[in-house]
Amino acid sequence: MKTGFIYHPACLTHDMGPEHPESPARLAAIIERLERGPLWAELDIYTAHRAEDRHLLAIHHPRYLEQIKQLAPQHGMIHAGPDTAMSPGSLEAAYRAAGTGIQAVDGIMNHFYRNAFCATRPPGHHAEPATTMGFCFFHNLGIAARYLRQTYHIKRICVIDFDVHQDNGTVEIFRDDPDVLFLSSFQHPFYPNSHWQAEHPHMHFAPLAADTDGTEIRDVWQREWRAAIRAHQPEFFFISAGFDAHEDDPLGELNWSTEDYRWLTEAIMVEADTYAQGRLVSFLEGGYDVQALAECVETHLAALMGR
C-alpha cells in the first residue's frame, strides 16, 4: 500500500502578509519540489475534504468557533492573535487543513493507503480549545485523533511532536488522557514557554538547549521514548512534523540536519509497523526556511514510503 498525500489549494490562499514567516510560499515550495522529484508519481494524492463543524467541536469550544468565523475578513487582513492573522482565504484554509486529518484517518482505516502526510497550513499544534496561537487556528492533529477514536474505537495512540516549539495546544488537549502517549521535543527555553515540564506519566518532554544538534534527540529516542512506546503499545501513531529545528531555520536555534529527520521518521516507522500495522498520520507544522522545509518534507515522505 502507498502513502497518502493530502492537501488543498485553499491552503495557499491563507496569507498573513509579506513579512510573516508562515507564508503560502512554504507549501508552494513543498509541492514544487515534490512535483519535480521522484516521489510524486508514487504517492496517492488527494484533495482535502472540508472538516465539518462537529469535527472541530470535538476539540474547540462553540464560542471560539463562532468567533473565528465572525472574525474572517472579506477584504484585507485582521489580527486573530498577537502573531496570527486572517486574510479572506484563511477560514477556508483552516477548514481544509482540519479536513486533511479526518480524510487521512478514514483512508488508513479503510486500507486505501498505509500511512499519510497532511500538507497543511495553517498549522495546528499551538491552537488551544479556545485560543488562537502561534500561527494556528484549529488543532488539526487533535481533531483527527478524536475522530479516529470515536469513529474506529481505537483506544491507545501515540503522538510525537518534533517541532522546535513546544506544542502547548497538544498538551492542553491530551494532558488528562493516559491512553495518549505523548512524546515531544523542543528547544528550551523558547516560545511558547508554557508547559516545559512533564506533569503526567503519559507525557515525555525532551527540552533541548539552543545550538545543539540532532545527537540529543537520537539519544532521547534510544534511552527513553522507544521504551515508552513499547510499554504503551499504541494502535495508531500521529506526528506533528515541524521542521524548524533544522540548522537553516530562521526561527529555531537548533542544528538538526535533514538526515536527522530521516533517522527519526524511520525509527518511528519501526514502532508503528510493530504495534500499529504501520498506521500513522503526519501533519506539517513549522519550518520557515522554504528550501530546507521542502527538502525535509521530501526526506520525511521518502521514509514514510519506505524508500
Ligand SMILES: [Zn+2]
Ligand atoms: Zn514551530
